[in-house]
Amino acid sequence: MQTDTLELDIWRGGRDGAFQAFELPLRESQTILDAVTEIQRTQDASLAYRFACRVGMCGSCAMMVDGIPRWTCRTRVVDVQRKGKRLKLEPLRNLPVVKDLAVDMAAFFDKWRDAKGYFEPGESPPADFAVVPPDSRERRAADVAIECINCGICYSACDVVSWDKDYLGPAALNRSWTLVNDVRDRGQTSRLEAVATDSGCHSCHSHMSCTAFCPKQLSPTQSIAGLKRETMRAALRGAI
Amino acid sequence: MNAARNAASNAAWTARLLVAQRATAFVLAFAVAIHLATIIYAVRAGLNAGEILGRTRGNALFLAFYSLFVVAASIHAPIGLRNIFREWANWRGRSLNIAMIAVALILLALGLRAAFAVYAA
Missing domain, CATH: 3.10.20.30 (Beta-grasp domain)
Structure with missing residues (x-):
């Protein structure tokens, strides 16, 4: 039995x-x-x-x-x-x-803050509603990564996190990527600076454990790749 | 405020190092292939040292190619090495950067010396 x-x-x-x-x-x-x-x-x-x-x-x-x-x-x-x-x-x-x-999830959520994983409205409120077309490139890029439930599974699966305690991790970087694609956000330069440090997106080895184990079938790896592209573009422009 | 400025300068540096690493990787992809093909050609053709030097001596194209190769490798290797030291030895900060600049200069000096020696032999 x-x-x-x-x-x-x-x-x-x-x-x-x-x-x-x-x-x-x-x-x-x-x-x-x-x-x-x-x-x-x-x-x-x-x-x-x-x-x-x-x-x-x-x-x-x-x-x-x-x-x-x-x-x-x-x-x-x-x-x-x-x-x-x-x-x-x-x-x-x-x-x-x-x-x-x-x-203890404190380190996990501290890194969301450090990756500027929050909306930055800017100094003064906009005069009118922002129009974000659902089929715009930015909106679709954000949609793909937006359904994160903060469970910490990707953070737990990530080998880079296991050997670099400062690494921001897949969840925080994934959230940051959704905000990089938020056309209303007014904190993009400081966000790109926050994720382009030695402990940021460029430390990702693309092992893809985060993507393999995410219960919401998100791909933080893809989001991090987007951040790598945007931070490199910003560096070439001299914006960061 | 100071911390924010440090983070910004770290980010600017890290992003630029990454750009440099990617750009030199592009050069190295071709340079390494040409380098290996040259070695295989020289070995399989049964050339001795004298015959190899006969082909490289005074060859400006050869010198230009290997100088470019050496410069790309001297930029590329220390950036990767810096990441490895950060991850595997937890070595951070100014001492790491100084050591990696030293590695870059050593690679550059040894490589250019070798390329020039074969050119001017």
Whole structure:
């Protein structure tokens, strides 16, 4: 009756910790998040993890599942479990562990700020509504990259982040690229300067792990390539 | 404000280094191919050192080609090396930049010396 039981090894503790084994009934359409929640409610109330929406919108439940970063609310056990094998759950890579499966996302969001991943309206408000044609080049470029839910999976998957703690990372650079394509924005020069530093877009090795694991099927690699082009153009123009 | 200016100057430098690296890569793509083809030709044709020098001596085209090759390599290599040191040895800042300028000058001096030696032999 091995297939009726789900066996998991879950990381417990902070940076120094150990795996703890759990067992629970394998259920139909059970997600990884369902399993973790069931363990916390029926076996060990001290198990720490993070979630909010449970429907793939909020981006808070990401963790490593058998070494792969995944959004656990939309990951079904049957889709990722190799038949009869134990599942290994760990906190996201590349971020400090708070406890068990919860990581400290501060560095991740600080880098969004550092990459100027926010709208810059300029000194005075525009006199009229900005008209942005939906089929304009900039609008379409922004559309392709806009659906990020800030889950941190790309950041966790990125090898450059793992060896360069200052690297801004795929999510922040992806957001920055959407704003570079926002024709209303008035902070473009400082944004290009922010992403063209040694820790910015030019450090990307195009490994494409971010693109491979993004649950929203975005391609931060492509966004970063766009930033590389724009920053090089700006440098040739003497704008930065 | 100072931090912002530092970031801006870092960005300006990094972006220009990247432009220089890409531009020299373009030159090197052709130069390396010609260089390898020349080596293969010389070896397969069974030329000895004297015969090679006979072809290169006083050859302005040869000198111009290898000077361009050396200049491109001296710009290209230290920029890549700088990235590798940053990533793999966590070496940052002014000391790294000075060391890489030294690498560039050494490559340039050794390369031009070699190219000129074969030209003027």
